[in-house]
Amino acid sequence: MIHALLLVCLFMQMQSAEPPVPPEALALLQSGLDAENRRDLDQAVASFRKAADLAPSAGIVFLRLGDAYIKKRDYAAAIPPLNRAVELSPDSPVVHQLLGYALLAEGYAAKAIPHLEIVHEHGALGVAQIEAGLPAEAVANLQAALAKSPDDPDLLYYLSRAGTLLSSQALDKLLSAFPDTARGHQAAGQNLFVMKMFPEAAKEYQRALELRPDLPGLRLELGQVFAASSNWEKAAEQFREEAKLQPGNAEAAYRFGDALLQLGKMKEATEELRRSDSLRPDMPETLYSLARAAAASDPGMAEHALARVIELEKESPLAGQAYLALAGIHRKQGKTQQAASEIQEYRRIQSLNSRHAPTKQ
Amino acid sequence: MSGLRNTKAALLSLLFSVSLIAQEAKLKSEPMFQLSPLKGVNFVLRNSPTSRKYLIETMPGGVALLDYNNDGLLDIFLVNAGHVRDPMNTPISFDRHEPAYWNRLYRQNKDGTFTDVTEQAGLASAGDTNYGMGVAVGDYDNDGFPDIYVTNFGKNILYHNNGDGTFTDVTAKAGVAGGGWSVSAGFLDYDNDGKLDLFVTRYLDWSIEKSKTCGSEKPTYCPPGEFPATTNILYHNRGNGTFEDVSVASGIAAKKGHGLGVAFADYDGDGYTDIFVANDAMEQFLFHNNRDGTFTETALDSGAALTSNGKMLSGMGAAFQDYDNDGLPDLLVTELPHQPYIVFHNDGRGSFSAQELETGFGALSGRSSGWGVGLEDFDNDGWKDAFVVQGHVFDNVEMYDSSLRYKEPPLLALNHQGHFEKADAGSDVAVAGRGAAFGDLNNDGWMDVVATSLGERPQLYLNRGGKLHWLTIALRGKRSNRDGYGARVLVNGQVRFATATGSYLSSNDKRLHFGLGSAETANIEIRWPSGAHQALRNIKADQFLMIEESDQP
Numbered sequence: 018m019i020h021a022l023l024l025v026c027l028f029m030q031m032q033s034a035e036p037p038v039p040p041e042a043l044a045l046l047q048s049g050l051d052a053e054n055r056r057d058l059d060q061a062v063a064s065f066r067k068a069a070d071l072a073p074s075a076g077i078v079f080l081r082l083g084d085a086y087i088k089k090r091d092y093a094a095a096i097p098p099l100n101r102a103v104e105l106s107p108d109s110p111v112v113h114q115l116l117g118y119a120l121l122a123e124g125y126a127a128k129a130i131p132h133l134e135i136v137h138e139h140g141a142l143g144v145a146q147i148e149a150g151l152p153a154e155a156v157a158n159l160q161a162a163l164a165k166s167p168d169d170p171d172l173l174y175y176l177s178r179a180g181t182l183l184s185s186q187a188l189d190k191l192l193s194a195f196p197d198t199a200r201g202h203q204a205a206g207q208n209l210f211v212m213k214m215f216p217e218a219a220k221e222y223q224r225a226l227e228l229r230p231d232l233p234g235l236r237l238e239l240g241q242v243f244a245a246s247s248n249w250e251k252a253a254e255q256f257r258e259e260a261k262l263q264p265g266n267a268e269a270a271y272r273f274g275d276a277l278l279q280l281g282k283m284k285e286a287t288e289e290l291r292r293s294d295s296l297r298p299d300m301p302e303t304l305y306s307l308a309r310a311a312a313a314s315d316p317g318m319a320e321h322a323l324a325r326v327i328e329l330e331k332e333s334p335l336a337g338q339a340y341l342a343l344a345g346i347h348r349k350q351g352k353t354q355q356a357a358s359e360i361q362e363y364r365r366i367q368s369l370n371s372r373h374a375p376t377k378q
Numbered sequence: 379m380s381g382l383r384n385t386k387a388a389l390l391s392l393l394f395s396v397s398l399i400a401q402e403a404k405l406k407s408e409p410m411f412q413l414s415p416l417k418g419v420n421f422v423l424r425n426s427p428t429s430r431k432y433l434i435e436t437m438p439g440g441v442a443l444l445d446y447n448n449d450g451l452l453d454i455f456l457v458n459a460g461h462v463r464d465p466m467n468t469p470i471s472f473d474r475h476e477p478a479y480w481n482r483l484y485r486q487n488k489d490g491t492f493t494d495v496t497e498q499a500g501l502a503s504a505g506d507t508n509y510g511m512g513v514a515v516g517d518y519d520n521d522g523f524p525d526i527y528v529t530n531f532g533k534n535i536l537y538h539n540n541g542d543g544t545f546t547d548v549t550a551k552a553g554v555a556g557g558g559w560s561v562s563a564g565f566l567d568y569d570n571d572g573k574l575d576l577f578v579t580r581y582l583d584w585s586i587e588k589s590k591t592c593g594s595e596k597p598t599y600c601p602p603g604e605f606p607a608t609t610n611i612l613y614h615n616r617g618n619g620t621f622e623d624v625s626v627a628s629g630i631a632a633k634k635g636h637g638l639g640v641a642f643a644d645y646d647g648d649g650y651t652d653i654f655v656a657n658d659a660m661e662q663f664l665f666h667n668n669r670d671g672t673f674t675e676t677a678l679d680s681g682a683a684l685t686s687n688g689k690m691l692s693g694m695g696a697a698f699q700d701y702d703n704d705g706l707p708d709l710l711v712t713e714l715p716h717q718p719y720i721v722f723h724n725d726g727r728g729s730f731s732a733q734e735l736e737t738g739f740g741a742l743s744g745r746s747s748g749w750g751v752g753l754e755d756f757d758n759d760g761w762k763d764a765f766v767v768q769g770h771v772f773d774n775v776e777m778y779d780s781s782l783r784y785k786e787p788p789l790l791a792l793n794h795q796g797h798f799e800k801a802d803a804g805s806d807v808a809v810a811g812r813g814a815a816f817g818d819l820n821n822d823g824w825m826d827v828v829a830t831s832l833g834e835r836p837q838l839y840l841n842r843g844g845k846l847h848w849l850t851i852a853l854r855g856k857r858s859n860r861d862g863y864g865a866r867v868l869v870n871g872q873v874r875f876a877t878a879t880g881s882y883l884s885s886n887d888k889r890l891h892f893g894l895g896s897a898e899t900a901n902i903e904i905r906w907p908s909g910a911h912q913a914l915r916n917i918k919a920d921q922f923l924m925i926e927e928s929d930q931p
């Protein structure tokens with residue numbers, strides 16, 4: 018519909034600029050438009066082709082022919098008449114727009130870009146730029162398109178893809194051009210970590226640390242590598258160093274506290290997790306670990322932390338775990354009825370979450 | 379004045395005890411165990427791994443330490459697996475008639491060597507359609523000779539000990555063949571009628587035909603959730619050589635699971651044996667004995683179902699003994715990596731709390747896969763230590779996670795007043811460990827371990843011993859079952875629940891071993907399953923003691 022309106026406007030403009038169209042060609046053009054209205058696209062194409070033979074310098078005829086092919090989704094066939102239309106009417110935005118779409122649809126992203134740039138078609142331009150390996154430019158154009166249509170799922174999808182490509186491009190450059198820098202080793206470590214190659218990832222991080230021992234975040238990531246392979250002694254060592262380096266970093270304090278918890282050092286874990294909680298209050302994971310660490314020494318504190326987890330998490334699996342932990346505390350205190358009702362809550366949340374969980378393939 | 383003298387004497391004695399234990403620890407610079415050859419044992423656990431990754435291949439096999447001929451020396455029974463073809467076609471045969479796939483009984487000779495007596499004992503035939511798994515030992519007919527029950531993927535077999543060095547397959551008469559995929563089993567007297575009953579765990583509703591691989595690029599064994607769960611079996615001993623399947627009537631079959639390990643203890647002190655089942659990748663089961671022939675599964679309500687962070691665990695092996703000397707049996711459950719082995723501490727009043735982190739297992743076991751497990755006092759200091767045989771389920775696990783290993787050495791964790799710390803087990807040899815049985819193989823007062831591993835000969839971890847004192851008690855029930863299974867034995871403040879069951883697929887030395895530290899005498903209290911109570915005072919340490927159930931209640 019938009020196309021049709023645009024084409025009508027253009028038709029009017031072009032008529033005034035171009036040499037007059039012979040009456041036979043005009044009749045065929047009209048016949049083609051009628052066929053299009055009847056949705057008889059084959060007949061429309063046949064009429065426009067005949068009109069083009071009779072009026073080879075009339076841009077409007079080639080535009081109509083290209084547009085009819087696009088409506089038929091025959092993008093390959095649309096490209097030659099639209100190219101001719103561009104030759105005849107190089108200043109016509111709609112011709113560039115249609116040619117840009119047709120070229121993009123056929124995979125000629127790089128060729129589509131200049132046409133889409135002329136008409137500032139940000140969304141399609143962004144897509145073409147992704148395909149042409151220009152993710153940085155794509156991000157800018159897709160963000161511009163999203164500013165106009167913030168809830169367009171296609172645009173959101175392509176923006177996320179462009180972001181990934183941009184990150185991957187930067188990473189490729191980092192790894193190939195600067196492999197023996199701290200950041201190069203850090204990036205390599207991240208890649209290996211994702212592939213669950215923990216010992217190899219640890220080596221990369223250790224090399225990065227040799228090069229820049231004070232780089233914030235390195236020890237946090239190395240600690241997570243050790244934690245993922247359940248090497249809690251080494252994980253705690255790294256988290257401790259990171260917490261020293263960044264005493265205001267709540268995540269470092271949480272990770273350190275959790276590693277101490279895994280090592281059974283409940284008192285030290287409680288202290289560190291309390292520190293993390295004070296740096297960034299109301300982090301459910303921190304509160305849950307704090308409750309586990311304090312359960313034996315300070316059940317009151319543990320109960321309070323678990324109640325807060327439940328308040329924050331509502332019916333998530335972590336809320337279920339919090340109910341279970343509360344049941345453990347109350348069972349130990351001999352409050353069997355309370356424990357039983359908490360077990361019931363745990364079961365309810367478990368069943369709720371298992372219903373929502375994706376089924377195994 | 380004399381009071382003061384006594385206090386001083388007690389203090390000196392305490393100081394002396396402490397320094398002796400410290401000295402012992404100092405002297406213990408060499409490993410606790412020595413990996414020793416089992417002379418005369420040429421058994422190889424042939425699990426026959428294939429490219430089809432049939433799940434049964436990675437699960438065997440059991441080992442039992444028993445004195446089948448009552449000569450005072452522990453003998454060894456080893457369960458073999460079978461020949462799995464690649465692929466396996468019908469009719470299914472695991473070629474168990476071939477000697478390479480036989481189960482084996484090795485009689486211990488006086489010089490510590492072993493003689494293969496399988497054929498003469500009548501144990502050679504294991505059934506071609508049976509792929510071997512585990513073993514349980516108990517004197518189900520109270521004739522004084524231990525009988526052997528072998529679990530299989532297929533049909534299980536009960537061998538009656540004829541008392542003359544031979545066994546007879548009495549499965550059909552006894553009615554205990556089971557079926558499906560049986561794993562661990564154990565004899566217990568759940569109704570305290572003096573006759574041993576039988577509990578069998580079953581893993582999955584699985585068959586060769588239903589088998590599949592998981593992992594598209596790197597095919598491997600599928601997790602248990604890919605197959606339907608199944609029920610465990612409880613057989614009641616009628617006392618006439620036959621058993622009745624009471625799985626449904628007792629409530630045991632009301633719960634379907636992925637049963638692997640099983641362990642027994644009376645966790646709530648009501649005088650009746652309860653049952654713990656280690657389930658793979660789901661909640662664990664704790665069957666509370668209702669004392670009327672029925673059980674109620676209470677693991678979640680009791681706090682023995684999940685890890686301390688509320689996660690499912692891949693329970694494999696289990697030991698049910700009191701590790702912190704508070705008189706209440708606790709649970710140690712082995713499992714897959716990235717979760718430590720779980721300790722369910724018995725808090726009393728029938729409740730447990732998961733304390734794997736508090737006890738030190740978070741630092742000890744997060745990267746390992748544990749199977750056979752025992753809580754035994756290996757250094758005789760009065761605290762039960764942990765020994766775990768290890769090895770991942772996947773024979774290609776390194777391709778999935780390069781920080782893990784298919785073959786691992788065992789874990790020895792010494793118990794320091796309730797906190798476990800890793801110690802040198804005496805072997806760095808990595809194996810795909812599975813079964814483990816615990817007992818004093820050379821009767822020196824120090825507990826040894828015999829373990830099985832896939833594709834290899836069994837390992838003997840022989841305890842080097844030391845200077846601390848010990849006491850080993852053999853029970854002979856009269857009104858209670860003859861093995862005394864189910865008795866609660868208290869020695870110098872330490873409690874053991876009498877059972878040969880625990881670990882994974884395996885059966886332990888039924889004698890009860892106590893480390894006494896520096897104590898040269900022991901006070902003993904026994905509560906028999908019959909209800910009889912017996913107390914013995916000032917018993918000399920460092921001896922094997924046979925205690926017969928008194929006629930008095």
